[in-house]
Amino acid sequence: MRPELERLQHIEEQLLRGPAAQPAAEWQLQLLLDPELQADAEAQQQLYAGLRAAGRRQLRSELAGIHTRLYGPPPEAWPHRVASWLRGAFGRN
Template identity: 60%
Template structure:
């Protein structure tokens, strides 16, 4: 693998994976001694947060669309039911 991909895999392992206690301790030491690693890790955490928030916004948008569709469908059905009830009432009187 390319070094950049290796580094990304390393970051993801420690940020998203389940490192062993020894790996976690080594990670903490590396964060303290390697400012570039600490900066990369912080950037990656911010990226994960932004992706999570974008996903939440997308879900909210989709839920609003579903709600609006259901509301329109319910209104249409209510209008149709009102019209057919009125016709049934009129036809029943004859």
């Protein structure tokens, strides 16, 4: 495996597994001794945070769609639907 990929794998293992991958003291020492490792680890943490936020937004959107399919549009939309129906019923646009 390429050294860059091994480095990324090492960072991911530490971030995802925590002390199970490597004791925290050793990890902190490596971060102190290697500023590039620290920058890469911070970038990876930001990437994970962004992915979690995007996943939450997608899940909220999917849940809102399911709710709309089950219960219809939100209550605040009914005046617009009635007005649209009235315009259509009386031929006004």
